[in-house]
Amino acid sequence: MTVQFLSAGDTAMVVQFGEVIDRVLSDQVLALSRRIRALNVPGVVDLVPTFRSLLINYDPTQVRGAQLQETLKDLLESEDTEPQAVRQWSVPVCYDGEYAPDLQEVAQTAGLTTEQVVQLHADTQFHVYMIGFVPGYPYMGDLPKQLVLPRRSNPRTRVPPGSVAIASSMTAVYPIESPGGWHLIGATPIRLFDIRHEAPALFKPGDKVRFKPVDSNEYQRIRDAVAADEYEVKCEEVTV
Incomplete structure (x- = not known):
């Protein structure tokens, strides 16, 4: 693997691990992010993990780009030897009727029943690669x-x-109303982005997510509880 260090102006650097969407590359991106945070590398202001790279914003009055690059090279030579604790979320989703306008078409295109599409989606543990497009x-x-x-x-x-x-090999949840070209196969009543919180985005790169099917009545009950700030999304730490 050849890691590339790319300048992104005079206050940011991109560490690029590859050219494709791949779990191995994502793990490398997240591992470097963890090491930087753990060591509190001087001058680093913010870290933005993506599918295949890590954007590092830094303060040039505290560290020069060339100096930061040498530090990063040293960090890349070290390896995570301990299991990592990550957050695993259980997200309620209604796959019924009006909440899933593209489900029937997806099933027909895939040569499956709608029940099979739901089961495949709900039985998968998803990995959060990155946060982008719109907040959260x-x-x-x-x-x-x-x-x-x-x-x-x-x-x-x-x-x-x-x-x-869903689209390509990905699934996503729209946190706010926006344009979109993905196939809509369900809906969740939870909030994925809440500006009132210190960390407004519910998920972060490296999290694990499972979707739990609920019917329309349960969807409405949870939505009412969310509106009243009386619902907490289920989350537990798992070791990977």
């Missing part, structure tokens, strides 16, 4: 191969918040 939007993989589909040919101009979607 999680790019999660990897979909079972039966559900790998191209984006819609006619994107929507408005996708409701909470929509659970």
